[in-house]
Amino acid sequence: MSALLQQDEASQLLDAAIRGELPDSRGRFGPFGGRYVPETLVPAFERLEEGVKEHLHDESFQAEYRKELREWVGRPTALTFAPRLSEAWGAEVWLKREDLAHTGAHKINNAIGQALLAKRLGAERVIAETGAGQHGVASAAACARVGLPCTVYMGAVDIERQAPNVDRMHRLGAECVAVESGDKTLRAAIDEALRTWVTDPNGIYYLLGSAVGAHPYPYLVRELQSVIGEESRQQMLDQAGALPDAAFACVGGGSNAIGLFYPLLGDDIELIGVEAGGTGSGLGQNAATLATGTPGVLQGSYTMILQDDDGQVQETHSISAGLDYSGVGPEHALLQATGRVKYISAEDDEALEALEELCAAEGILTALETSHAFAAAKQYAKENPGSKILIGNSGRGDKDMPTLTKYPARIRTHASA
Numbered sequence: 244m245s246a247l248l249q250q251d252e253a254s255q256l257l258d259a260a261i262r263g264e265l266p267d268s269r270g271r272f273g274p275f276g277g278r279y280v281p282e283t284l285v286p287a288f289e290r291l292e293e294g295v296k297e298h299l300h301d302e303s304f305q306a307e308y309r310k311e312l313r314e315w316v317g318r319p320t321a322l323t324f325a326p327r328l329s330e331a332w333g334a335e336v337w338l339k340r341e342d343l344a345h346t347g348a349h350k351i352n353n354a355i356g357q358a359l360l361a362k363r364l365g366a367e368r369v370i371a372e373t374g375a376g377q378h379g380v381a382s383a384a385a386c387a388r389v390g391l392p393c394t395v396y397m398g399a400v401d402i403e404r405q406a407p408n409v410d411r412m413h414r415l416g417a418e419c420v421a422v423e424s425g426d427k428t429l430r431a432a433i434d435e436a437l438r439t440w441v442t443d444p445n446g447i448y449y450l451l452g453s454a455v456g457a458h459p460y461p462y463l464v465r466e467l468q469s470v471i472g473e474e475s476r477q478q479m480l481d482q483a484g485a486l487p488d489a490a491f492a493c494v495g496g497g498s499n500a501i502g503l504f505y506p507l508l509g510d511d512i513e514l515i516g517v518e519a520g521g522t523g524s525g526l527g528q529n530a531a532t533l534a535t536g537t538p539g540v541l542q543g544s545y546t547m548i549l550q551d552d553d554g555q556v557q558e559t560h561s562i563s564a565g566l567d568y569s570g571v572g573p574e575h576a577l578l579q580a581t582g583r584v585k586y587i588s589a590e591d592d593e594a595l596e597a598l599e600e601l602c603a604a605e606g607i608l609t610a611l612e613t614s615h616a617f618a619a620a621k622q623y624a625k626e627n628p629g630s631k632i633l634i635g636n637s638g639r640g641d642k643d644m645p646t647l648t649k650y651p652a653r654i655r656t657h658a659s660a
């Protein structure tokens with residue numbers, strides 16, 4: 244239990260979250276969230292909030308969104324039993340296969356939903372930010388699908404690190420703009436997208452990639468990603484005959500984790516979010532925002548952030564570009580403060596090892612981001628033998644081959660004759 248909330252306040256807020264009453268009308272998840280933006284951005288956010296209210300739960304929008312998920316994204320994604328991993332860990336391990344979704348990760352669920360919303364709002368073009376490039380690729384694909392031009396802002400440093408994804412975006416018809424300001428990575432890319440959005444809030448739709456930022460984004464992205472948890476819940480009942488004892492997801496901004504956890508909040512399931520522990524617990528060595536951060540405002544939202552004693556936001560480190568962000572979605576900050584979800588971290592080395600083990604045991608090359616969830620789940624299995632474990636397999640690892648190539652494989656499962 245966090246000192247940020249009194250015990251009775253925490254349990255009331257958790258009940259409200261389970262009943263689907265959060266965020267409140269001001270976009271707040273208890274003390275977290277809200278909208279802390281400059282005056283110039285207020286009209287753009289208000290227009291988006293109105294649009295979300297009008298369309299998101301409208302029957303015809305939902306029908307169109309569900310159809311795209313089925314016919315273009317390839318949902319429902321499989322729930323896969325992992326027999327060899329289960330045997331090795333002494334637990335029953337199930338994987339929710341977001342790696343099988345179109346473009347290779349959960350990000351497409353949000354991108355196609357917001358692209359359809361952009362159409363409904365009459366936008367002439369879409370802008371998006373990207374860090375590692377995965378959200379840029381998903382946005383480019385979704386915009387091509389709905390027939391809207393797309394511009395992706397990407398830090399100059401990231402453009403260099405993620406050249407293949409820049410090429411993918413171009414081929415999908417998007418323009419990729421290098422951001423030379425600030426830290427030249429994800430945070431600067433978000434700032435640049437916001438600056439562009441103000442210039443024409445009616446013509447431009449800003450397609451944000453995670454459950455972060457000012458209201459309504461954390462809510463909008465959660466609603467579009469909840470399909471992960473909804474499907475998982477039903478598939479566990481159908482295929483495993485019961486709900487899991489514990490569910491794990493990696494946490495960067497927190498979109499795949501909130502998508503998995505939100506529909507399971509009211510169930511008797513331990514929920515565990517796994518952040519990037521990087522190379523250690525010192526400031527700057529990791530991206531473990533919830534595990535090691537403090538409350539503050541970052542990019543329009545009051546949430547947990549990595550900052551020094553003077554409130555200066557710190558650079559982060561993780562082997563996985565997708566977890567490398569100094570903030571986190573405000574709903575996770577609340578779920579941590581209420582004690583409903585536990586947030587822990589896995590270090591670079593542990594993630595690499597888990598990735599190799601999964602590859603060799605199940606023939607699945609998972610993303611480096613996702614590998615953090617596997618590392619933590621393995622530890623849980625050791626402490627809880629025989630338990631049923633659900634892991635959100637947020638994306639595939641083909642994109643990580645350039646990084647993986649630097650680390651020689653340590654596991655050899657098949658001895659040569």
Ligand SMILES: *Cc1c(COP(=O)(O)O)cnc(C)c1O
Nearest residue numbers: 495496497498499565612637638
């Ligand atoms: C982007 C990404 C993440 C981290 O983003 P969240 O918003 O925290 O889900 C995790 N896994 C994969 C495969 C990603 O591409």
